[in-house]
Amino acid sequence: MEFRLLSDGKAKEAIETLEKEYKDSHYYLNFRTPVDLVAAAILSAQTRDEVTNSVTPELFKRYRTAKDYAYANEEELIGYIKRITFAGNKARNMIKTFKTIEERYNGKVPDSMEQLLELPGIGRKTANTILINAYGIVEGIPVDTWVIKLSGRIGLSKSRDPDDIEQDLMKTVDRRYWKNITYVFKNHGKKICQSQVPVCSACMISRICPRNGVTKSK
Numbered sequence: 001m002e003f004r005l006l007s008d009g010k011a012k013e014a015i016e017t018l019e020k021e022y023k024d025s026h027y028y029l030n031f032r033t034p035v036d037l038v039a040a041a042i043l044s045a046q047t048r049d050e051v052t053n054s055v056t057p058e059l060f061k062r063y064r065t066a067k068d069y070a071y072a073n074e075e076e077l078i079g080y081i082k083r084i085t086f087a088g089n090k091a092r093n094m095i096k097t098f099k100t101i102e103e104r105y106n107g108k109v110p111d112s113m114e115q116l117l118e119l120p121g122i123g124r125k126t127a128n129t130i131l132i133n134a135y136g137i138v139e140g141i142p143v144d145t146w147v148i149k150l151s152g153r154i155g156l157s158k159s160r161d162p163d164d165i166e167q168d169l170m171k172t173v174d175r176r177y178w179k180n181i182t183y184v185f186k187n188h189g190k191k192i193c194q195s196q197v198p199v200c201s202a203c204m205i206s207r208i209c210p211r212n213g214v215t216k217s218k
Protein backbone atom coordinates (compact mmCIF):
# COMPACT_ATOMS: atom_id res chain seq x y z
CA MET A 1 0.00 0.00 0.00
CA GLU A 2 1.30 3.44 -0.93
CA PHE A 3 2.06 5.66 2.05
CA ARG A 4 -0.02 8.84 2.29
CA LEU A 5 0.94 11.69 4.58
CA LEU A 6 -1.96 13.66 6.06
CA SER A 7 -2.18 17.36 5.29
CA ASP A 8 -1.43 19.66 8.24
CA GLY A 9 -5.11 20.43 8.68
CA LYS A 10 -6.18 16.78 8.70
CA ALA A 11 -3.30 15.83 11.01
CA LYS A 12 -4.39 18.49 13.49
CA GLU A 13 -7.99 17.28 13.28
CA ALA A 14 -6.90 13.68 13.93
CA ILE A 15 -4.80 14.69 16.94
CA GLU A 16 -7.54 16.92 18.39
CA THR A 17 -10.07 14.09 18.05
CA LEU A 18 -7.80 11.55 19.74
CA GLU A 19 -6.84 14.01 22.49
CA LYS A 20 -10.52 14.60 23.22
CA GLU A 21 -11.35 10.89 23.20
CA TYR A 22 -8.47 9.90 25.51
CA LYS A 23 -8.26 13.05 27.60
CA ASP A 24 -7.44 11.14 30.79
CA SER A 25 -4.32 9.50 29.33
CA HIS A 26 -1.22 9.66 31.49
CA TYR A 27 2.17 8.04 31.96
CA TYR A 28 1.73 4.38 32.71
CA LEU A 29 4.53 3.53 35.16
CA ASN A 30 4.20 4.24 38.88
CA PHE A 31 6.86 6.39 40.58
CA ARG A 32 7.24 8.95 43.35
CA THR A 33 10.57 10.62 42.59
CA PRO A 34 12.86 11.22 39.58
CA VAL A 35 15.10 8.39 40.88
CA ASP A 36 12.13 5.99 40.92
CA LEU A 37 11.22 7.07 37.40
CA VAL A 38 14.71 6.39 36.03
CA ALA A 39 14.66 2.93 37.65
CA ALA A 40 11.15 2.13 36.33
CA ALA A 41 12.02 3.38 32.83
CA ILE A 42 15.07 1.09 32.66
CA LEU A 43 13.01 -1.87 33.87
CA SER A 44 10.19 -1.23 31.43
CA ALA A 45 12.12 -1.95 28.20
CA GLN A 46 10.42 -4.91 26.46
CA THR A 47 8.35 -5.51 29.58
CA ARG A 48 4.61 -5.04 30.07
CA ASP A 49 3.71 -2.05 32.26
CA GLU A 50 1.71 -4.24 34.65
CA VAL A 51 4.79 -6.40 35.27
CA THR A 52 7.01 -3.37 35.84
CA ASN A 53 4.42 -1.83 38.17
CA SER A 54 4.13 -5.10 40.08
CA VAL A 55 7.81 -5.16 41.10
CA THR A 56 8.43 -1.47 41.78
CA PRO A 57 6.57 -1.07 45.13
CA GLU A 58 9.01 -3.38 46.95
CA LEU A 59 11.97 -2.13 44.91
CA PHE A 60 11.22 1.51 45.76
CA LYS A 61 10.98 0.67 49.45
CA ARG A 62 14.47 -0.83 49.42
CA TYR A 63 16.17 1.62 47.03
CA ARG A 64 15.29 5.28 47.44
CA THR A 65 18.27 7.30 46.26
CA ALA A 66 20.75 7.23 43.39
CA LYS A 67 23.36 6.19 45.96
CA ASP A 68 21.28 3.17 47.03
CA TYR A 69 21.29 1.90 43.42
CA ALA A 70 24.87 2.97 42.66
CA TYR A 71 26.28 0.84 45.46
CA ALA A 72 23.67 -1.93 45.34
CA ASN A 73 24.66 -5.55 45.60
CA GLU A 74 23.91 -6.84 42.11
CA GLU A 75 22.51 -10.19 43.25
CA GLU A 76 20.24 -8.55 45.80
CA LEU A 77 18.98 -6.05 43.21
CA ILE A 78 18.27 -8.87 40.74
CA GLY A 79 16.24 -10.57 43.49
CA TYR A 80 13.86 -7.57 43.55
CA ILE A 81 13.38 -7.48 39.78
CA LYS A 82 13.59 -11.15 38.82
CA ARG A 83 10.11 -11.18 37.24
CA ILE A 84 11.31 -8.60 34.69
CA THR A 85 12.80 -9.65 31.33
CA PHE A 86 16.61 -9.40 31.16
CA ALA A 87 16.76 -8.77 34.91
CA GLY A 88 20.52 -9.29 35.07
CA ASN A 89 21.32 -6.80 32.30
CA LYS A 90 18.87 -4.29 33.65
CA ALA A 91 20.30 -4.53 37.18
CA ARG A 92 23.78 -3.85 35.78
CA ASN A 93 22.44 -0.92 33.71
CA MET A 94 20.71 0.55 36.74
CA ILE A 95 23.88 0.37 38.81
CA LYS A 96 25.89 1.97 36.00
CA THR A 97 23.37 4.75 35.34
CA PHE A 98 22.92 5.63 38.98
CA LYS A 99 26.68 5.56 39.60
CA THR A 100 27.02 8.27 36.94
CA ILE A 101 24.14 10.26 38.48
CA GLU A 102 25.70 9.92 41.92
CA GLU A 103 29.23 10.82 40.88
CA ARG A 104 28.52 13.48 38.26
CA TYR A 105 25.34 15.09 39.57
CA ASN A 106 25.61 14.47 43.29
CA GLY A 107 22.69 12.03 43.24
CA LYS A 108 20.20 14.34 41.47
CA VAL A 109 18.67 13.10 38.25
CA PRO A 110 19.57 15.78 35.67
CA ASP A 111 16.79 17.95 34.29
CA SER A 112 18.32 18.75 30.92
CA MET A 113 18.08 16.74 27.71
CA GLU A 114 21.81 17.09 27.05
CA GLN A 115 22.83 15.73 30.45
CA LEU A 116 20.26 12.93 30.41
CA LEU A 117 21.48 11.74 27.02
CA GLU A 118 24.99 11.40 28.44
CA LEU A 119 23.79 8.82 30.97
CA PRO A 120 24.49 5.20 30.02
CA GLY A 121 21.43 3.51 28.51
CA ILE A 122 19.26 6.66 28.32
CA GLY A 123 18.01 7.59 24.83
CA ARG A 124 15.69 10.40 23.73
CA LYS A 125 12.51 8.46 24.54
CA THR A 126 13.50 7.94 28.18
CA ALA A 127 15.03 11.43 28.47
CA ASN A 128 11.78 13.01 27.22
CA THR A 129 9.79 10.77 29.57
CA ILE A 130 11.88 11.86 32.57
CA LEU A 131 11.76 15.55 31.67
CA ILE A 132 7.99 15.54 31.15
CA ASN A 133 6.89 13.33 34.01
CA ALA A 134 9.46 14.08 36.71
CA TYR A 135 10.08 17.77 36.02
CA GLY A 136 7.19 19.01 33.87
CA ILE A 137 9.69 20.12 31.20
CA VAL A 138 8.37 19.56 27.69
CA GLU A 139 11.12 19.64 25.07
CA GLY A 140 9.98 16.86 22.78
CA ILE A 141 7.77 13.79 22.46
CA PRO A 142 8.68 10.33 23.79
CA VAL A 143 8.51 8.00 20.79
CA ASP A 144 7.70 4.44 21.88
CA THR A 145 6.54 1.47 19.78
CA TRP A 146 2.91 2.70 19.77
CA VAL A 147 3.93 6.14 18.56
CA ILE A 148 6.02 4.55 15.79
CA LYS A 149 3.15 2.31 14.69
CA LEU A 150 0.34 4.86 14.88
CA SER A 151 2.32 7.73 13.32
CA GLY A 152 2.80 5.52 10.27
CA ARG A 153 -0.78 4.29 10.12
CA ILE A 154 -2.37 7.70 10.62
CA GLY A 155 -0.03 9.31 8.08
CA LEU A 156 1.84 11.63 10.44
CA SER A 157 5.31 10.37 9.52
CA LYS A 158 6.65 8.09 6.83
CA SER A 159 9.79 7.30 8.81
CA ARG A 160 10.32 4.31 11.09
CA ASP A 161 13.18 6.04 12.88
CA PRO A 162 12.12 7.35 16.33
CA ASP A 163 14.18 10.57 16.07
CA ASP A 164 12.72 11.45 12.65
CA ILE A 165 9.21 10.61 13.85
CA GLU A 166 9.67 12.89 16.86
CA GLN A 167 10.73 15.73 14.54
CA ASP A 168 7.75 15.13 12.24
CA LEU A 169 5.32 15.08 15.16
CA MET A 170 6.81 18.23 16.66
CA LYS A 171 6.00 20.01 13.40
CA THR A 172 2.35 18.93 13.25
CA VAL A 173 1.22 18.32 16.83
CA ASP A 174 0.28 21.43 18.80
CA ARG A 175 2.86 21.96 21.55
CA ARG A 176 0.26 21.76 24.32
CA TYR A 177 -0.28 18.07 23.38
CA TRP A 178 3.38 17.01 23.34
CA LYS A 179 3.41 15.90 26.97
CA ASN A 180 0.49 13.52 26.56
CA ILE A 181 0.35 12.42 22.95
CA THR A 182 2.45 9.30 23.61
CA TYR A 183 -0.08 8.05 26.16
CA VAL A 184 -3.02 9.04 23.96
CA PHE A 185 -1.57 6.94 21.12
CA LYS A 186 -0.95 4.06 23.46
CA ASN A 187 -4.57 4.06 24.64
CA HIS A 188 -5.87 4.27 21.09
CA GLY A 189 -3.54 1.43 20.06
CA LYS A 190 -4.64 -0.79 22.92
CA LYS A 191 -8.35 -0.11 22.49
CA ILE A 192 -8.90 0.35 18.75
CA CYS A 193 -5.87 0.70 16.48
CA GLN A 194 -4.64 -2.67 17.69
CA SER A 195 -1.24 -3.98 16.82
CA GLN A 196 -2.22 -6.90 14.56
CA VAL A 197 -5.64 -5.92 13.24
CA PRO A 198 -6.89 -2.37 13.81
CA VAL A 199 -10.64 -2.08 14.46
CA CYS A 200 -11.20 0.71 11.93
CA SER A 201 -14.98 0.33 12.03
CA ALA A 202 -14.93 1.57 15.65
CA CYS A 203 -12.36 4.31 15.11
CA MET A 204 -13.22 7.98 15.68
CA ILE A 205 -10.68 9.13 13.05
CA SER A 206 -11.52 6.57 10.36
CA ARG A 207 -12.84 9.34 8.09
CA ILE A 208 -9.41 10.97 8.09
CA CYS A 209 -7.01 8.04 8.44
CA PRO A 210 -5.34 6.85 5.21
CA ARG A 211 -5.18 3.27 6.48
CA ASN A 212 -8.88 2.99 7.32
CA GLY A 213 -9.97 -0.54 6.48
CA VAL A 214 -6.52 -1.80 5.51
CA THR A 215 -6.19 -4.78 7.83
CA LYS A 216 -2.61 -5.78 7.07
CA SER A 217 -0.52 -4.88 10.11
CA LYS A 218 2.33 -2.37 9.83
Ligand code: SF4
Pocket: 153, 154, 192, 193, 194, 198, 199, 200, 203, 204, 205, 206, 207, 209, 210, 211, 212, 213
Ligand atom coordinates in the same frame (compact mmCIF):
# COMPACT_ATOMS: atom_id res chain seq x y z
S1 SF4 B 1 -8.80 4.11 10.91
FE1 SF4 B 1 -7.92 2.12 11.43
S2 SF4 B 1 -5.72 2.28 11.01
FE2 SF4 B 1 -6.56 4.37 11.10
S3 SF4 B 1 -6.24 5.03 13.23
FE3 SF4 B 1 -8.28 4.19 13.09
S4 SF4 B 1 -8.06 2.02 13.67
FE4 SF4 B 1 -6.01 2.82 13.18
